[in-house]
Amino acid sequence: MKRTVPEFAVIGHPNEGKSSVLSTLAEDDSVRISPVPGETTEWCAFPVVIDGREVIRFIDTPGFQNPRRVLRWMQEYRGDEDAMLADFIESHRADPAFHDDCELLTPLRDGAGVIFVVDGSRPVRNVDRAEMEILRLTGRPRMAIINCKEEETTWLDQWRSEFRKHFNAIRIFNSCRATYGERIALLESLKAIDQELQEALETVITAFRRDWAARNARTAAIITAMLADALSYRKSVALREGQEEEQVRRRLHDEYVRYVEQLEQRAQRRIRSLFKHNIFDCRLPPQSILHENLASARTWQFLGLSPKQLILAGAVGGAVIGAGVDVAAAGITFGVFSGIGGVLGAAGTALRGRELLSGARLLGMRLARERLQVGPVTNIQLLYILLDRALLFYRHIINWAHGRRDYDRCEVPLARAGARHGFTTTWDRAARRSCERFLRAMQEEETAEERSRASAELQRLLEEVLEGISVDRIRTGRE
Numbered sequence: 001m002k003r004t005v006p007e008f009a010v011i012g013h014p015n016e017g018k019s020s021v022l023s024t025l026a027e028d029d030s031v032r033i034s035p036v037p038g039e040t041t042e043w044c045a046f047p048v049v050i051d052g053r054e055v056i057r058f059i060d061t062p063g064f065q066n067p068r069r070v071l072r073w074m075q076e077y078r079g080d081e082d083a084m085l086a087d088f089i090e091s092h093r094a095d096p097a098f099h100d101d102c103e104l105l106t107p108l109r110d111g112a113g114v115i116f117v118v119d120g121s122r123p124v125r126n127v128d129r130a131e132m133e134i135l136r137l138t139g140r141p142r143m144a145i146i147n148c149k150e151e152e153t154t155w156l157d158q159w160r161s162e163f164r165k166h167f168n169a170i171r172i173f174n175s176c177r178a179t180y181g182e183r184i185a186l187l188e189s190l191k192a193i194d195q196e197l198q199e200a201l202e203t204v205i206t207a208f209r210r211d212w213a214a215r216n217a218r219t220a221a222i223i224t225a226m227l228a229d230a231l232s233y234r235k236s237v238a239l240r241e242g243q244e245e246e247q248v249r250r251r252l253h254d255e256y257v258r259y260v261e262q263l264e265q266r267a268q269r270r271i272r273s274l275f276k277h278n279i280f281d282c283r284l285p286p287q288s289i290l291h292e293n294l295a296s297a298r299t300w301q302f303l304g305l306s307p308k309q310l311i312l313a314g315a316v317g318g319a320v321i322g323a324g325v326d327v328a329a330a331g332i333t334f335g336v337f338s339g340i341g342g343v344l345g346a347a348g349t350a351l352r353g354r355e356l357l358s359g360a361r362l363l364g365m366r367l368a369r370e371r372l373q374v375g376p377v378t379n380i381q382l383l384y385i386l387l388d389r390a391l392l393f394y395r396h397i398i399n400w401a402h403g404r405r406d407y408d409r410c411e412v413p414l415a416r417a418g419a420r421h422g423f424t425t426t427w428d429r430a431a432r433r434s435c436e437r438f439l440r441a442m443q444e445e446e447t448a449e450e451r452s453r454a455s456a457e458l459q460r461l462l463e464e465v466l467e468g469i470s471v472d473r474i475r476t477g478r479e
Helices: 018-026 067-076 081-092 096-109 126-138 156-166 180-193 195-231 245-274 297-302 307-321 346-351 353-357 380-398 429-441 448-470
Strands: 007-012 044-050 053-060 113-119 142-147 169-172 235-238 366-368 371-374
Touching: 007 018, 007 096, 018 044, 018 053, 018 113, 018 142, 018 180, 044 195, 053 195, 067 081, 067 096, 067 126, 081 096, 081 126, 113 126, 113 180, 126 142, 126 156, 142 156, 142 180, 156 169, 169 180, 180 195, 195 245, 195 380, 195 429, 195 448, 235 245, 245 371, 245 380, 297 380, 380 429, 380 448, 429 448
Parallel strands: 007 053, 007 113, 113 142, 142 169
Antiparallel strands: 044 053, 235 371, 366 371
16 A cells, blocks of 8 residues: 555664654654663654644664574565565564564564664674665665764775665765754655655655744744844833932843843743754753853844944934943943933944943933833844844754754854854845834834834844755845
């Protein structure tokens, strides 16, 4: 009977990448990964479901238990070749010495293709040759994956030579570093192992790509909503008699930082869930700028626009620039305190550029009837920094393979070379105009319709940026 859902049994030795390959391909971090032989004793299916429909199924299998004895039986078999696997399972099912072999071969009997995973950092052994020959004799479509965990290439030629004798396709695949693009490329390679699989796998690949685009669109919406909440923040507090204004300023500043960081954390949890990281913690690299507090000087030094870009933003944005990066005893105020800092334009920004960007100037604040008015944000640099933090987190999440468990050896760098570590400093003028319109729309004088239009524009921009990050492209342009 022809299968409507492609199915592949993932086969290999413990601690050689079998389970991590399966976990990464299926985007399922519930797959048990263990270096201990015998942990997997029953085959288990991991379906990939998109829009409520199963599109492909991967099967975790035990390792071979007695490959040489299984191979000898198959070589001596004289029955109908199409019934060989069923006859082997039937005749050995009750023998504990062949339990794992029967479990491994059951999905193949039922029509599953083969993905055979080996550790390419070691030489080929005779037991490997026996297993490869068993898989060849099954007659099932077969792909061999060389899992180069440490980028060891000494034995690659030997593995390739052996694989050419037994498999329809060969691919090098680092399951702990595989990106979305590499997963798609592997699925493309699977199409070549059997012509009958091509149409079904093309449907799977199309579904994967559409699903990824839908996730990016939802991520862009999450980031846009988070930014809208952060930038439109407003609060008015009464100053009681004898109360120090500076103390109130400090308290409100700290409250705002905590509020924005809570917004970020909630957005990050939703993004993690979108990309199916539900169980294990995708730890940030120790050197990641995302470990820094939002109000830290390093955050403002390495993320967002450069001083020159901020001055140019002031030239076209007027009051949108606010008073640059304002650092006082209370920390960076982000332009949330209304007052003289919010009306500086291009001339003021250029004239005071060194002072503002070094954090020497204290923003004014609005006092109305003994009340301190906080917000909305006037400092566009905060928008770019929040964008950079969200995009860096997104890049980390999509590049953390589901089969990865080496949290104590996290080596994926988030910061690119250069003075600025984020993405926004590379954006072109059109992209920045979208950001300026969005920040302006968060001001109270704008209508709901204008806010909705500016949010939709920023969301479209972010969808393009996220797609670029997915394929390791970053939106660039000239000033």
